[in-house]
Amino acid sequence: MTFFRSGRPPRRPRSWAITGLLVLALISLAAVPSGYVIQRPGAVFDVMAEVEGEPVITSSDLKTYESESRFDVTTISLLGNRESNPNWIQVLFAWADPDQVVLPLDEVFPPSKTTAEVRAESTAQMEISQQDAIAVALGHLGYEVPRRLYVNAVVADTPASGLVIAGDFVISAGGVKVQTFEELREQITKTEGAEMELTVERDGRLVQLKLAPQPRDDSYYIGAMVGYTYQFPKKVELQLGDVGGPSGGLMFTLGIVDRFTPGSLAKDNHVAGTGTISGEGNVGPIGGIRLKMIAANRAGADLFLVPEGNCEEAEGFVPEGLAAVSVANFEEAIQAVENLNAGKTFPALSCKN
CATH class of the missing domain: 2.30.42.10 (PDZ domain)
Known part of the structure; x- marks a missing residue:
């Protein structure tokens, strides 16, 4: 008589070999640099608040005023650099996540520049952007700025x-x-x-x-x-900790005007946005607009200011519950804030032809 043992048949050696190969493949993917970097929604910074215990906007020449408004500079979080970039498993997960963007390493960190040089350039761009923001804001407040x-x-x-x-x-x-x-x-x-x-x-x-x-x-x-x-007629100082790039220009300008004007420019509303600011008050496009809108929405913003040059990229990707409006210059940004204060409803973001 032949007897059969009940239960699961013994695993064949071949199955163990396949499993082992898969494990080795995963280990390899986790160990091998990808040559890519990953962008994610970053932190937001209210320019009307404090960063590292210090007010973002100060002046020894102008009277400052408290405000209930919130003006957020939005940022992008970057995983990877030329010295250390994400492994393939991280890249594969990021490709599958609509809230992340995978970019070639050379696109963000040019081969001709070190990571330190890219960061130094970003810091310089922030300083220039802040100077332009101060000039536009003081001009809006009625000062002559040669x-x-x-x-x-x-x-x-x-x-x-x-x-x-x-x-x-x-x-x-x-x-x-x-x-x-x-x-x-x-x-x-x-x-x-x-x-x-x-x-x-x-x-x-x-x-x-x-x-x-x-x-x-x-x-x-x-x-x-x-x-x-x-040549500034009044001294204004800005500090935002370890944040670089020129894209905070528009939000800095709004914050400066609010800080040195009685009342609250946006009442008790929460406004976020991005965009460079030129000396003439024109708002310029930036990178990562979709990720920045996600960051603003997560932070609870009521309105997001989109540079006109980013409108087509942002159209159709505004997170649910966040109003967005395209602005070409500082005066249009002020008008958008006034419309928000008046309780006007913003239609879905639509780009100008």
């Missing part, structure tokens, strides 16, 4: 390299006096690559330089990074 066009950096191996130096004040281009970045760009584009004369002020004296702009996309460039230096 400014000058100057060179803050020169890109290597470009027409400006070896001729223009950081700290030069730009006086004229192609024989035409220029006072704004737009005027300078217009004169550079007009050359269509022909040699032009650029006049700068260096150490108190005028210097004439000759260079030929190079084509780039549908325009021309010289390789000088230009910004504004301001």
Whole structure:
């Protein structure tokens, strides 16, 4: 008589081998760098509050006022850098998560720059953005803010390299006096690559330089990074801890106006947003708009200010329960806040044609 043992048949050696291979594969995926970085919704910072125990906005020259409004700078959390990037398991999970974005490492950290250099550049962008925000806010408050066009950096191996130096004040281009970045760009584009004369002020004296702009996309460039230096009539100081990049400009500007104006600019509403701010008050696009809207929604914002240049990217992706409006400049941002104060209903975000 033959007897059979009841229960599960013994596992075959082949099954153990397959399981072992899968485990080894997972271990390998967890150990091998991916060459990607992962972006996630980051922290939000209320510019009307304190960071690390210190007010974000202060002044030794202007009277400050308490406010019930909240103006949030939104950020992106970045996992990975050139020295240490996520493993493949983290990348695979991020690809499957709509609240995360996977980007090639070189797109965020160019091979020509170290992680430290990228971070230093981000810090410099934040400082420039804050200066522009102070200038626009003081102008909105009725102060005259003289400014000058100057060179803050020169890109290597470009027409400006070896001729223009950081700290030069730009006086004229192609024989035409220029006072704004737009005027300078217009004169550079007009050359269509022909040699032009650029006049700068260096150490108190005028210097004439000759260079030929190079084509780039549908325009021309010289390789000088230009910004504004301001003569502020009142001292305003901003600090936001370890946050870099230029994208807080718009929200800083709103916060400065609120801090030095009686009452609450947005009443007791919670406004979040993003966008650079130029010396003329124009709001510029930034990266990661969808992730920043998620961060604002998680923080409980009532309204999100979307730069006009990011509108198409944001359209259709505004989180449920968050109102969003596209703004091209600071005055449109102020109008949006006033509409919020008046209790107006914001339609679904729709981009201008």
